[in-house]
Amino acid sequence: MKFRHLVGAAAAALFAVVSVSGAAQAGATLDAIKKKGFIQCGVNTGLAGFSVADSQGVWTGLDVDICKAVAAAVFGDANAVKYTPTNAQQRFTALTSGEVDILSRNTTWTLTRDASLGMMFTGVTYYDGQGFMVPKSAKIKSAKELKGATVCVQTGTTTELNLADFARANKLNIKPVVFESLEESKVAFFGGRCKAYTTDASGLASIRAKDAPNPDDYIILPELISKEPLGPAVRRDDVEWFTLVKWVLYALGEAEESGITSANVNEMKSSADPNIQRLLGVSGDMGQKLGIDNAWAFNAIKQVGNYGEIFERNVGQKTPLRLARGLNATWKNGGLMYAMPVR
Amino acid sequence: MADQDRAIHVPPRPSPWNDPKIRAIIYQIVLIAGVVALGVFLVSNTLTNLEQRQIRTGYGFLDQEAGFFIGETLISYDAASSYGRAFLVGLLNTLKVSVIGVVLATILGTIIGIARLSQNWIVARLASAYVETLRNIPLLLQLFFWYAALTNLLPASDHAAEFGLNIFLSKEGLRYPWPVVEDAHIWALIALPFGIAGAVAFSRWARARQMKTGRQMPLLWPSLVIIVGVPLIVWLMGGAPSQFEIPEKTKFGHDGGAAVTPEFLALVLGLVTYTASFIAEIVRAGILAVSWGQSEAAAALGLRRGPTLRLVVLPQALRVIVPPMTSQFLNLTKNSSLAVAIGYPDLVSVANTTLNQTGQAIECISLIMAVYLTVSLSIAGAMNWYNRRIALVER
Structure with a gap:
């Protein structure tokens, strides 16, 4: 009996050594990705328009397309991605422990996350803000009318903090009901437990389009009570990988600014514009500087499309979410999307 | 003779390596060393890894401002309070549900356990059906069921059902008047333990008197009068303040007074009905463990059914229960x-929010584990103490 204990303890110790030494491996993320042949991408468990799996298990959405673009840039194949659905609490651990290579999961870029969680944000893929959704029948026109109201919230987000900040600033005495899962919080809100539901405005549009018994019975209030710049994040210990992901995002923006789309990218290769030539790898060695193929941006644009195409395909006016470009238009069209020059 | 025999049969001392006693000790030492080494290895490895990944560690965050609201609190709390206080609020909410749940589950479980032994066919079958259904459905599903039922069936918060006496029931929960707390209430609360102590003293005196004279005293009613009466007198001496805070209609429902939320109701309902099904079986087993001959013997001595249950069956059943x-x-x-x-908003819910805002997963999870361990060990300790008290005293 005692001997069996001993063997058990030894086995446990051995297992711990093996598993820890596996986790401690970090270093060149790109090398590891090239070796295994795909990118492991952390996404949302299900948020229409951003990351959602269909009945065949095929993932689509704006966040998903970012991972696909990176895969196209690295491998020339947008489908060299495996997805890990993560909930709000798992997501950072999944990234920092090495389980995923990119966290592309409608995650807000904040100082605390950037500075103290072992991760870095590579850019902004969607400028969002926290809003409120209420039933039309409640005849509420502004979030400031929510005095004493019960508000449904999903935990594991900056949402609770923003809600409290907004209520404190406006003396609203809001009563939150906090749920762990998105599903239960939706059930409670549409069941009438809360007067309002709060999350990022894009999330509200997504939930209204997908889960409301009748989407027209609910309105999203005009106030945005916070800034929610959503973007992909990578581990802090690998600056090369960070740079690569960052520049794939810029390439998608640059393509939209220069009018390069998935449809015309082949013709654009013969463009006389040196900027376009450099971006598409016709001249220069931009891809090599990032440690990948020179056709990196060409592949990403050809297979996934430029940022504008990704936006319109997943969340734009022709989708159930019906989101306007707003802040997410290019800077030339009055938005905030500004790609750093590829040169 | 015997001494001589033993002297002959004492085997020669084995070498230390073959001595089972020494071997056992060596095994123990090696095992402990292994466990300690494993613990040290895991902790130091975690710390190094966290440091390598530049993740903050330590419990310093407990003093920082929490910044989030909690839906229901037993102590004063607002968003400017610290994370530590938020944890305390969550802990008290957990304890509130547990204490109420344990009391109600015991009562319901005992009733159903006895009902299952009933001579009445329908009552016994109903109790069996209850036990078999409730204990075989996962608790999480039952909680979802109760919560969905409550949020969907209750009237909308701006059309609350009124039961008179200013009690309102709606999707916001049950809201009822609550006395405006004054000093007299607090003094009455302080007097309550004295009332209980008085009742205990009375029952001891009554027992001693019965031992001496053989005459019985009614116990239940005088005890209740003492327990309730002492705080009542204190309250009356304090001027009998009886002002109630009455729920008022607001734009979205009612505010003021005291409230029970649908979340709390659903949780208590789910926990109580589920646990009661197990308790019912324990009670049934306990009663069946006392042989029928005991009851017959008691009857032969002329004891009525009540005293038989109270003085003969229950004390023996409790040992099993x-x-x-x-x-x-x-x-x-x-x-x-x-x-x-x-x-x-129980402890885990608050800890989840804290975890997400601070990102300090290991610290938050360790706090949750420490709290549940402490609470569980306290309950186990108290019950073991009670178990020793009621254990059969063998003479």
Whole structure:
């Protein structure tokens, strides 16, 4: 009996050594990705328009397309991605422990996350803000009318903090009901437990389009009570990988600014514009500087499309979410999307 | 003779390596060393890894401002309070559900357990059906069921059902008048333990008197009068303040007074009905463990049914009931952490929010574990003490 204990303890110790030494491996993320042949991408468990799996298990959405673009840039194949659905609490651990290579999961870029969680944000893929959704029948026109109201919230987000900040600033005495899962919080809100539901405005549009018994019975209030710049994040210990992901995002923006789309990218290769030539790898060695193929941006644009195409395909006016470009238009069209020059 | 025999049969001392006693000690030492080494290895490895990944560690965050609201609190709390206080609020909410749940589950479980032994065919079958249904459906599903039922069936918060006496029931929960707290209330609360002590003293005196004279005293009613009466007198001496805070209609429902939220109701309902099905079986087993001959013997001595149950059957049944009951109480307390699924702000829910805002997963999880361990060990300790008290005293 005692001997069996001993063997058990030894086995446990051995297992711990093996598993820890596996986790401690970090270093060149790109090398590891090239070796295994795909990118492991952390996404949302299900948020229409951003990351959602269909009945065949095929993932689509704006966040998903970012991972696909990176895969196209690295491998020339947008489908060299495996997805890990993560909930709000798992997501950072999944990234920092090495389980995923990119966290592309409608995650807000904040100082605390950037500075103290072992991760870095590579850019902004969607400028969002926290809003409120209420039933039309409640005849509420502004979030400031929510005095004493019960508000449904999903935990594991900056949402609770923003809600409290907004209520404190406006003396609203809001009563939150906090749920762990998105599903239960939706059930409670549409069941009438809360007067309002709060999350990022894009999330509200997504939930209204997908889960409301009748989407027209609910309105999203005009106030945005916070800034929610959503973007992909990578581990802090690998600056090369960070740079690569960052520049794939810029390439998608640059393509939209220069009018390069998935449809015309082949013709654009013969463009006389040196900027376009450099971006598409016709001249220069931009891809090599990032440690990948020179056709990196060409592949990403050809297979996934430029940022504008990704936006319109997943969340734009022709989708159930019906989101306007707003802040997410290019800077030339009055938005905030500004790609750093590829040169 | 015997001494001589033993002297002859004493075997020669084996070498230390073959001595089973010494070997056993060596095994123990090696095992402990292994466990300690494993612990040190894991902790230091975690710390190094966290440091390598530049993740903050330590419990310093507990003093920082929490910044989030909590839906229901037993102590004063607002968003400017610290994370530490938020944890305390969550802990008290957990304890509130556990204490109420344990009391109600014990009562309901005992009733159903006795009902299952009833001579009445329908009552016994109904009790069996209850036990078999409730204990075979996962608790989480039952909680979802109760919560969905409550949020969908109750009237909308701006059309609350009124039961008179200013009691309102709606999707916001049950809201009822509550006395405006004044000093007299607090003094009455302080007097309550004295009332209980008085009742205990009275029952001791009555027992001693019965031993001496053989005359019985009624126990239940005088005890209740003492327990309730002492705080009542204190309250009356304090001027009998009886002002109530009455729920007022607001734009979205009612405010003021006291309230029970649907989340709390659903959680208590789910925990109580689920745990009661297990307790019912324990009670039934306990009663069946006392042989029928005991009751017959009591009847032969001329004891009526009540005293037979109270003085003969129950004391023996409790010996069988209490140990498994302890684990049911522990289960109920630990199961209350499922509250997070239906929006009740218990310890786990608050810790989840804290974890997400600070990103300090290991610290938050370790706090949750430490709290549940402490609570569980306290319950187990109290029940073991009670178990020793009621254990059969062998003479």
